[in-house]
Amino acid sequence: MNTELYELKTNIKIGQEIFEKLPNDIRPGWAGLVLSRFDAFIKNNPSQVTDLFSIIGNKDRWKEAHQQFSQIRMFALNNKDYEPDNYLRLAELVAKVTYNASGLPAPFDSDSGHYIASLALQTAAYFNDTRLEEEVRSAILLFSINKAFQKKITTGSDFLLYKKIDDILWYDWDPLGINDIAPRDEYRNYIPEIFSLLKTNQDKHTIANKLYKLQTENMGISGTLENCVAVAEKILRT
Structure with missing residues (x-):
């Protein structure tokens, strides 16, 4: 237990x-x-x-x-x-x-x-x-x-923004292809970085480049920048 x-x-x-x-x-x-x-x-x-x-x-x-x-x-x-x-x-x-x-x-x-x-x-x-x-x-x-994240969350709507980013990274990005078998927290450490980009009004290319870097450098997973752009566009529609 x-x-x-x-x-x-x-x-x-x-x-x-x-x-x-x-x-x-x-x-x-x-x-x-x-x-x-x-x-x-x-x-x-x-x-x-x-x-x-x-x-x-x-x-x-x-x-x-x-x-x-x-x-x-x-x-x-x-x-x-x-x-x-x-x-x-x-x-x-x-x-x-x-x-x-x-x-x-x-x-x-x-x-x-x-x-x-x-x-x-x-x-x-x-x-x-x-x-x-x-x-x-x-x-x-x-x-x-998440002590560092505490400083970034200042309103009630920030939590809902966190939820939307979390859902998109898990269901749409999912570079490891594990969203049907693994614990949900696999990509959660990356949410604060994407959250910060949104809060500072970064464009889709900046967000996509961050996702691509996380995918290829942090996780060592191949992928396309085009897919990361599509995910970034969805994130920006939140």
Whole structure:
């Protein structure tokens, strides 16, 4: 048994410590990133949940998360056979954290974010997929593990940008051709470099050259610059 995963799943104090260390303005993005790890596993994901991501990505809309919470709760009440039910509970917590970050009156319980780590891993356990569990763990610990990256993430939408880069590197770039067999973190060390290029408004050729260099020099994998340009174009459309 993975001791770290077990502790994250069962010890709420660890989840509390992780959450409390997050700056207020990035709490919604962090929570949304954790929730997004289930995108490929949830069939017929209700719009009440998916609509939450656009709210998270725009600070001016965080106030709408209160109503979104109500919609998610109503969906859960009307669909008592929905599985996994913990996923809807997790989405409710994400909505609460997002609204609380707005600073508006009548916030939800201040400890709502303390339970996200534990509940996310409990939700992952439903699917009995070790790669998903690692995905969720990495998302939970992203801000606390990668100290250099902490300085780059300054808004909630930065976490969603991180997610999009992560997905594109894994599904579209994948120079090793392992996205159906290996743990998801294979290319994760490269995300901060691509993220920095996006944040400084670099063009597709600069991004493509970086991807090509990572592929050919860091990994020693042959490939074409044209393919890296196509991946860079997709990244820029995020």
